Amino acid sequence: MHEGTHAYRLAETVQRFGGERLGDPDVVITQVATLETAGPGHISVFANTRYRKQLEHTRAGAVILTQEVADATERSRIVCKDPYAYFARLSALLNPLPPVQPGIHPSAASDPSARVSPKASIGAFVAIGARCEVGDGTVVEPGCVLGSDVRVGRDCRLYANVSVYHDCIIGDRAILHSGVVIGADGFGLAWENGRWNKIPQIGRVVMGDDVEVGANTAIDRGALDDTVIEDGVKLDNQIQIGHNCRIGAHTAIAGCVGIAGSTHIGRYCRIGGSAMIGGHLEIVDNVEISGGTTVPKSILKAGTYTSLFPISSHREWLKNASHLRPLDGLVARLRELERRLLEPQEGKQ
Amino acid sequence: MHEGTHAYRLAETVQRFGGERLGDPDVVITQVATLETAGPGHISVFANTRYRKQLEHTRAGAVILTQEVADATERSRIVCKDPYAYFARLSALLNPLPPVQPGIHPSAASDPSARVSPKASIGAFVAIGARCEVGDGTVVEPGCVLGSDVRVGRDCRLYANVSVYHDCIIGDRAILHSGVVIGADGFGLAWENGRWNKIPQIGRVVMGDDVEVGANTAIDRGALDDTVIEDGVKLDNQIQIGHNCRIGAHTAIAGCVGIAGSTHIGRYCRIGGSAMIGGHLEIVDNVEISGGTTVPKSILKAGTYTSLFPISSHREWLKNASHLRPLDGLVARLRELERRLLEPQEGKQ
């Protein structure tokens, strides 16, 4: 754990973020920590009653919790409605990003026509193409490559080895983790005379503000129109988003998800890890997809959807799975039994 | 959408690519576009009757469609057998790749023993190892790394941050998107005395001509013999191809597919997104695998194959899935009913 470099009295914290303080107002908090590893200068969150034992034994200087469980500990504490959200804001306060060191590393290769803000920080071995724009306070780490005509907003952070293709637009406060690829060609092919012909991908990727993209995630440029990532979308690692997708504002997508081309996902959706979503689909707002689920058709009603085959021991699976293939036969046998047993009896009555 | 820089009269288009022109021969086309967004200088394709409404309202200067629906619009149009393939060729004409700017960027680090064509374009921060060869007209974008003894054919395009390991061979007209890794070690391990020993991976990756590889896809080198990607194979993003696989010519594989080691896939196959294909399998020519399907055994007959658990609301899934685990028991109960109901009756007759 990274030791904190800032310090706040518990009373100051409550002044800043609200909540009710119980216990010593002068406890000094320098870092967030789990109940298990926290020491006297740390604050922890108790948001899940599964961790009651850890709460009992914690050495945390203070704990954030709800009114319902406010008496579960005698330690100094902050009582609030949403301890996890409170904890997030407090952690952001205690762990600010390092200050941006403006300037362009002498090894960087920036096209003379690019307009890089003097308040931006461009790392070693960064290549910036013709007519790019990079906004104030944006950090571009070593090894990133921006193609021509890329626009990156202000206060963004592109970690090492990010690649952004020509013409793509990154909004303000974006976070792109290492290995992210924005704007590669979509998988656009036309079959003719026994071979695939490539269809030029002339759309862009257009990203709103406050988007985070996890390590090694790829978002393809549009075939004709643009691929659009709306404000506040959060993407985890290893995700693939096909050409002409639209991801609605504030939707969160966990790792390893694949979304085929031209699918539109609504706002406030939550897609579980390794889900696979087919192409040309519409998924409305507020849909939750369970991890590992395959979505082969549109979802037009908010709710939670799942398609998992249940896990079992391999031995048990072998027995059960052997019945799945002839399930159609099983149904026919059941129908025959019903015919014999039920229909004649009903006929008799 | 990228505005076109070329212009063709509709009559010229038909002269070049065939098809029958209906309407104004002098309509000038500068770009392709969807029916929805097209303007007077654009040409659109009408290949799916689902978009009939968009056809009615389109402002496109011309439309490409089949004889069957030639009367569905009164706009200028090209009637042909395969509108989508026609569209692909026309789009390629209107959107040529930018001309190659030959030369080696002063920051690139090319081993003196490498032979880079003077007609190739090598970007900033490109590292080229000993004895590499790079062909005429090939573009290597910033941040790419070629290990020793790599051969890259002519008219290839390696986008930013591609890594190619030693000894691998890339054919002509290859397109490798950002983050692609060619020739990393396969997952070759031998268990001995409570630990894994690494097996040196001494094969290569050998790729034919006209191969496209999507962003962040990885193709491992062979353990002993080579991993082979035949001519015209098209790979989407985030794919993993294990050591000693062979992918047959003109096979297309969608995003997020994993193919374990030593599996041979035939020609003209189509593998849907997020499919998982086990190791040491044989899949013959002309096999289609549905997206999300797991393939644990060889497929020796052409056709379409699927293994999806159907999606439903989570509530409905909970009910249904609870019966899958004891499916073996259900079958036994059904059998017992049949024994009681059917066998005695048949015995009586």
Next chain:
Amino acid sequence: MHEGTHAYRLAETVQRFGGERLGDPDVVITQVATLETAGPGHISVFANTRYRKQLEHTRAGAVILTQEVADATERSRIVCKDPYAYFARLSALLNPLPPVQPGIHPSAASDPSARVSPKASIGAFVAIGARCEVGDGTVVEPGCVLGSDVRVGRDCRLYANVSVYHDCIIGDRAILHSGVVIGADGFGLAWENGRWNKIPQIGRVVMGDDVEVGANTAIDRGALDDTVIEDGVKLDNQIQIGHNCRIGAHTAIAGCVGIAGSTHIGRYCRIGGSAMIGGHLEIVDNVEISGGTTVPKSILKAGTYTSLFPISSHREWLKNASHLRPLDGLVARLRELERRLLEPQEGKQ
């Protein structure tokens, strides 16, 4: 196949690694090869009786096999208990890594406060952050980026374009393949007032010794505590490991696996390709997960686990899958039949 540059007489091999030699002690071995492609200077392994035909026709100078099949060929051979492990060690002897060329490439950008061993080899366009440490004999290939305070042990190999975030620790003899990302932020978000707030990820990634990480795999840093990869863990390509996971020693994970945050996996586990493992789970030692399996709950008992929907032709799948959704109804119908048929009869007796 890479021709060998070392040569050993068969007698020397047995002296070094044990086993019983049958046939000519003076056969000179320069390389390993498959039975099919081997020539007189090559040694092959016969570990799978499926390859008996290849054994018959092999031109290999020598073959490694077990006592049980020692008579299956008359060629010179080494008889041992575990031919595959023997083969691995022999291949490592014949194919040593190229010797490390110590020194820092003039184009590399190493912070003055970094301590890079003079016996390490740092390639072109490598960026090394403040206070990093790089051990003896470690090779860092072109395009790698180490954030501040990264520690890399001795005799490691970081292939091209690897990214390691600040504070992470890589043990001795690690192999990180191209595109690997170590220490990106975990997917830590708190929902508040209609948007996601980022939770600072202040833990690290801490890796033990002898870890191998495949191409484009990403391991996220911990949210509060560290993400831990223990000694001897082997990770294939395209894997995603979420924040605060712990992977136990000598566990091997195949390609495209996703492991959500805070899951602890035991030692000596084997996870098949494209498996998906949910968050906050515990998986004990010696668990094997079949490829493509989704694990939504903890596994507290060693054994093999599976959750695959069986593959079939798409036509057959359509029939069977149509019964899965109303499986709950089927069970009710079966129950009704049992009630009618069995209960009255039992009541009569």
